[in-house]
Amino acid sequence: xxxxxxxxxxxxxxxxxxxxxxxxxxxxxxxxxxxxxxxxxxxxxxxxxxxxxxxxxxxxxxxxxxxxxxxxxxxxxxxxxxxxxxxxxxxxxxxxxxxxxxxxxxxxxxxxxxxxxxxxxxxxxxxxxxxxxxxxxxxxxxxxxxxxxxxxxxxxxxxxxxxxxxxxxxxxxxxxxxxxxxxxxxxxxxxxxxxxxxxxxxxxxxxxxxxxxxxxxxxxxxxxxxxxxxxxxxxxxxxxxxxxxxxxxxxxxxxxxxxxxxxxxxxxxxxxxxxxxxxxxxxxxxxxxxxxxxxxxxxxxxxxxxxxxxxxxxxxxxxxxxxxxxxxxxxxxxxxx
Numbered sequence: 555x556x557x558x559x560x561x562x563x564x565x566x567x568x569x570x571x572x573x574x575x576x577x578x579x580x581x582x583x584x585x586x587x588x589x590x591x592x593x594x595x596x597x598x599x600x601x602x603x604x605x606x607x608x609x610x611x612x613x614x615x616x617x618x619x620x621x622x623x624x625x626x627x628x629x630x631x632x633x634x635x636x637x638x639x640x641x642x643x644x645x646x647x648x649x650x651x652x653x654x655x656x657x658x659x660x661x662x663x664x665x666x667x668x669x670x671x672x673x674x675x676x677x678x679x680x681x682x683x684x685x686x687x688x689x690x691x692x693x694x695x696x697x698x699x700x701x702x703x704x705x706x707x708x709x710x711x712x713x714x715x716x717x718x719x720x721x722x723x724x725x726x727x728x729x730x731x732x733x734x735x736x737x738x739x740x741x742x743x744x745x746x747x748x749x750x751x752x753x754x755x756x757x758x759x760x761x762x763x764x765x766x767x768x769x770x771x772x773x774x775x776x777x778x779x780x781x782x783x784x785x786x787x788x789x790x791x792x793x794x795x796x797x798x799x800x801x802x803x804x805x806x807x808x809x810x811x812x813x814x815x816x817x818x819x820x821x822x823x824x825x826x827x828x829x830x831x832x833x834x835x836x837x838x839x840x841x842x843x844x845x846x847x848x849x850x851x852x853x854x855x856x857x858x859x860x861x862x863x864x865x866x867x868x869x870x871x872x873x874x875x876x877x878x879x880x881x882x883x884x885x886x887x888x889x890x891x
Contacts (some may be wrong), residue, residue: 595626597682603697605631605735610693612648612664615735621654623731627699628686634738636692639674643741644807644834644889645687646670650735654699660732668739670805670891671834678831692741701731744807744832748856748886750793760790763858763884770827771811771856771884775819781860783815783880788860789847792884795854800837800890802849807834807889815860815880823874832888841866843881853890859883 602621605613609632639645646668651660663669676684686696747769761777800806809832811825826833837845843861851857861881863869871877 595680595682597686598624598627600624600627600629600697600699603629603631603733605695605697609635610737610739612650612662613695613735613737615650615652615697615733617654617657617733619655619657621657621733623654623699623701623733625699625701625731626682629697630690630694631697631735632693632695632737634691634693634695636694637741638691639687639738639741640743641674641676641688642744642746642831643674644670644744645672645674645738646740646742647672648737648739652733652735654731654733670740673744673807673831673834674741675831677829687738690738692738695735695737698734698736699731700734742889744888745854746832746888747809748793748795748854748888750795750852750854750856753791753794756792757790760788760858760860761882763792769809769886773813773819773882773884778813778819778882779816781815783860783862785862785864787843787846787862787865788858790858791851791855792858793854793856793886795852795856795887797853797855797887798890800848800851800853800887802837802845804848804890805834805836806848806887807832809833809886809888810883812881812883814875815882821874834889841881844883844885848885848887851887853887855887857883857885857887859885 600623603615603617605615607613613632615631647670648668649661649663651662652658653660672678674684674687679687690696759781761781762774763771764774765771809826811822811827813819813822817823822828837848841861843859843865846865847859847861848857859882861883863878863880866879866881867875867877869877875881
């Protein structure tokens with residue numbers, strides 16, 4: 555996905571980034587809709603760990619130390635008492651990262667907020683993780699073994715995070731492997747399209763948007779070519795939702811499609827629709843035009859954004875986006891937290 559400027563994650567999520575979530579390609583790339591089979595992982599069974607505590611609460615995970623970790627290994631520690639997980643649901647996952655040498659906690663999301671950016675979909679997850687999560691229920695906890703061989707950048711990020719912790723290892727005892735305890739604390743079914751009511755009195759000077767039967771937006775080719783931007787952010791609600799308000803700090807789940815103003819309407823530079831799955835990210839990780847344009851909108855709305863270069867990518871070219879481009883997006887807001 556092309557929108558986020560950075561992907562700031564917890565130490566646990568950083569470790570997960572190379573194994574769990576598929577790396578989305580650059581805008582407009584045909585490879586953005588599929589995973590790289592060369593990076594697919596295979597899980598092996600791990601044994602010797604134990605979790606105690608109430609289901610759905612922060613578990614206490616113990617094992618004999620030092621514990622030898624095999625990369626991409628797992629052990630189911632707690633079987634949840636909640637609903638079975640279904641395709642298309644947004645999963646909220648709490649994470650603990652443990653040092654297998656000492657058994658001590660390196661980082662945890664339990665004291666802050668769950669990571670709710672994972673969609674249970676074959677298009678969004680590595681096949682091994684998809685199969686694993688499909689076998690789980692809400693409030694289940696699974697342990698995942700990760701070593702530096704499989705996630706060099708994640709290890710360094712986590713080491714950096716752990717260096718500020720009172721439990722961190724010194725330079726002579728750097729942690730090169732981790733055990734992640736992942737607890738699925740909730741699963742929410744997300745709509746596939748905005749369900750708001752059509753807005754009357756839409757500005758007729760803006761590019762016209764039509765919707766396919768499945769809700770995918772298309773833009774009028776002539777309007778995309780001929781519309782003249784005044785250099786200001788344009789925000790037009792097309793469908794008015796009735797859900798929660800979006801704030802500048804919200805994590806949103808959206809369907810979206812984006813074009814370069816003056817470009818070819820048949821060649822959007824990026825589209826979640828073409829990937830077959832919605833996208834979830836923080837509005838603090840996107841171009842300013844998205845943050846400003848979506849703040850104050852309601853879940854269930856569909857919004858047209860015309861973003862000038864200074865609120866987009868400015869003078870920096872981005873693959874299929876030339877430098878100093880004005881961007882046109884249609885965004886379906888499906889969820890916000």
